[in-house]
Amino acid sequence: MPVPSSFNDVGQDRQLRSFVGWVWYEREVTLPQRWTQDLGTRVVLRIGSAHYYAIVWVNGVHVVEHEGGHLPFEADISKLVQSGPLSSCRITIAINNTLTPHTLPPGTILHRTDTSKYPKGYFVQNTNFDFFNYAGLHRPVLLYTTPTTYIDDITVTTSVDQGTGLVDYQIFVQGSEHFQLEVRLLDQEGKVVAQGTGCRGQLQVPNAHLWWPYLMHEHPAYLYSLEVRVTTQTAAGPVSDFYTLPVGIRTVEVTERQFLINGKPFYFHGVNKHEDADIRGRGFDWALLVKDFNLLRWLGANAFRTSHYPYAEEVLQLCDRYGIVVIDESPGVGIVLAQSYGNRSLQHHLEVMGELVRRDKNHPAVVMWSVANEPASFLPPAGYYFKTLIAHTKALDPSRPVTFVTNSNYEADLGAPYVDVICVNSYYSWYHDYGHLEVIPLQLATQFENWYRTYQKPIIQSEYGAGAIPGFHQDPPVMFSEEYQKALLQQYHMVLDEKRKNYVVGELIWNFADFMTDQAPQRVMGNKKGIFTRQRQPKAAAFLLRERYWQLANDTRRPPAAGGAQCLESGLFHV
Numbered sequence: 001m002p003v004p005s006s007f008n009d010v011g012q013d014r015q016l017r018s019f020v021g022w023v024w025y026e027r028e029v030t031l032p033q034r035w036t037q038d039l040g041t042r043v044v045l046r047i048g049s050a051h052y053y054a055i056v057w058v059n060g061v062h063v064v065e066h067e068g069g070h071l072p073f074e075a076d077i078s079k080l081v082q083s084g085p086l087s088s089c090r091i092t093i094a095i096n097n098t099l100t101p102h103t104l105p106p107g108t109i110l111h112r113t114d115t116s117k118y119p120k121g122y123f124v125q126n127t128n129f130d131f132f133n134y135a136g137l138h139r140p141v142l143l144y145t146t147p148t149t150y151i152d153d154i155t156v157t158t159s160v161d162q163g164t165g166l167v168d169y170q171i172f173v174q175g176s177e178h179f180q181l182e183v184r185l186l187d188q189e190g191k192v193v194a195q196g197t198g199c200r201g202q203l204q205v206p207n208a209h210l211w212w213p214y215l216m217h218e219h220p221a222y223l224y225s226l227e228v229r230v231t232t233q234t235a236a237g238p239v240s241d242f243y244t245l246p247v248g249i250r251t252v253e254v255t256e257r258q259f260l261i262n263g264k265p266f267y268f269h270g271v272n273k274h275e276d277a278d279i280r281g282r283g284f285d286w287a288l289l290v291k292d293f294n295l296l297r298w299l300g301a302n303a304f305r306t307s308h309y310p311y312a313e314e315v316l317q318l319c320d321r322y323g324i325v326v327i328d329e330s331p332g333v334g335i336v337l338a339q340s341y342g343n344r345s346l347q348h349h350l351e352v353m354g355e356l357v358r359r360d361k362n363h364p365a366v367v368m369w370s371v372a373n374e375p376a377s378f379l380p381p382a383g384y385y386f387k388t389l390i391a392h393t394k395a396l397d398p399s400r401p402v403t404f405v406t407n408s409n410y411e412a413d414l415g416a417p418y419v420d421v422i423c424v425n426s427y428y429s430w431y432h433d434y435g436h437l438e439v440i441p442l443q444l445a446t447q448f449e450n451w452y453r454t455y456q457k458p459i460i461q462s463e464y465g466a467g468a469i470p471g472f473h474q475d476p477p478v479m480f481s482e483e484y485q486k487a488l489l490q491q492y493h494m495v496l497d498e499k500r501k502n503y504v505v506g507e508l509i510w511n512f513a514d515f516m517t518d519q520a521p522q523r524v525m526g527n528k529k530g531i532f533t534r535q536r537q538p539k540a541a542a543f544l545l546r547e548r549y550w551q552l553a554n555d556t557r558r559p560p561a562a563g564g565a566q567c568l569e570s571g572l573f574h575v
C-alpha cells in the first residue's frame, strides 16, 4: 500500500474501496547507527495523518494511540531503538475508519438485521457529510531526530505600531532546565533585523515589510525567518537544537461591517476545497498541490476555507508563501444528531481545536478558525456547545476571530451569537426552486438582510454553487449544464455586489473542484459543483469567476491574457 494515499481507490477490490474497520500498515526500516548508538539523540516517529483511529507499535511495543484523522501525532521512540543490538525498526500502524456519534466528523453504524434482506452481521457506515470517507495514511510518516534538549514548540504573534513590526515569541524547551536560548529574525535578504535571548520576548522591526494577501499589495506574502537556537553544555561539548520558522507580520481585526488585514478592508474572493483526487483519494501529493496553487493564482482567488477538516501542513506553508488567506476549519462537519452534542463529543472537539491551533497558529495565512460546518445549531444543546467551543478556541488563540459555518435559519441558530463573522451557506435554485434562477436575487438579499439585522456582524457567503457535468451544454440553461452553473453564479454575484458595499466581506464558491462522495442517486460519480473537474480542468464557470476575482482585486487590473498567471517557480521545494 503506497504512503501517503487513501487505501480505497488504489486497488481493484470493491470490498476494500468501501471497507469499514481495522486495516494494518507495517514497514521495517534501518536506522543510521548514530541514531541507535548516541544516547544524546532523540528519535521521533511522526505520523502526518491517519484516518481515523490509530494504534502504533515499534518493534512490537505499543508507543502511541491517536483519535482523529486530520492532524499529526508523534511518539518518542528513542528508548526502543537504542536499547538493543538491532539497527532495524519495525513500525506497525493499525487504523480504524469507523465513525460514531462521538467522533469528528461523526457518523453512525447501521446494523441491518432483517435476515430476509441482508446476511447475518451486515452493517453499513452512515455519515452526514457529502464527501467520501477516504481512509489510510494520508500524509507522510517520518522519522526524525533532535538532541535530547530540544525546541518543543514556538508561538509567535505579531502586531504593528506605526510602521514598526512587533513580533512576540514564546519558546517551549523540553529535556533540560539549563540551556541558552538565542533568537534572530532575518529578512528576505538574510539580514538580521532583530534579535533576542530567553524563552519569551518581543522583537521590534522598524519599517517592517508586512505580510499582505495575494493581489492586495505589490509585494504580497513577505516572510521573515525566525531562527531559534537552544544550546546545552554536555560532556562532549555544546549541543544545539536549531529551528527556522517563517514569520509574516500582519494584523487581523473584525469590526461590525469589515474584516481588516493590516487595518485595510479585506474581501474574501475564493473557494472551498477538498483534499481529493483520482486514485490517491485524500493522499498528499506535491504535484497536485502545486497545480492547485497555480489554478488559484490563475483564478485570482485570494482565499480558501479548508472545508471540512484541517489540510496538510504543506498546504498552509504554500498559503503563507503566496498570500492565500485561509479559514482553517476543524473536522466538525455533519454534527446533526442530538447524541453528538453531549460532554463526550464536546470534550473531544475541544481537544481537536487544541491540536489544530497548536499546529497552525504560526501561519500568517490563517486569519480565522472555523470550528464546524453546518451543524444542527438549532438543537437545544447547541447553544452551550458552541459557546464553550468558541470560548475555548479564543482562549487558545486570542489573536484570531472564530466562526462556524451555518445553514440554519437565522432566528433559530443558537451558536451564531458567539461567532465573530457570520458564515452562511445557501443553495438557492439548486436544492429547491429547481431551475428558477429568477428567485435568487430576492432570496439571497433576504438572507443577508435577516442575518445582518439580527447580529450586526460581517457576513461571508461561505458556500454557493451548482453542479455541472463538464461538456453538458444547454441554452437556455438547465440544471447540470455548464451554462446553468454560470448563470446561477451570476445571479449570486449581482446581490453580492450590492451587499459587499455594506457588510458582506466575502464569497467562497462551492467548490474548487469536483470531488468524490458516497454513492447516491443525486450524485453522479461524486459532487459536480467544481468549477474545475476532478482532474483540474476548467469548466465555463471558472472563466467567469476568473474575470470576477481579478476585477474584485483591482478594478483596473485584468487577468493576464492567454497563458494565465505565472507558474510557481520550479525548484521551490528543498525537502
Ligand code: GCB
Residues within 6 Å of the ligand: 129, 130, 308, 373, 374, 407, 425, 463, 510, 527, 529
Ligand atoms: C453543503 C455542504 C457541502 C456539500 C454541499 C453540496 O452545504 O457544506 O459539504 O458538498 O453543500 O454540494 O451539497
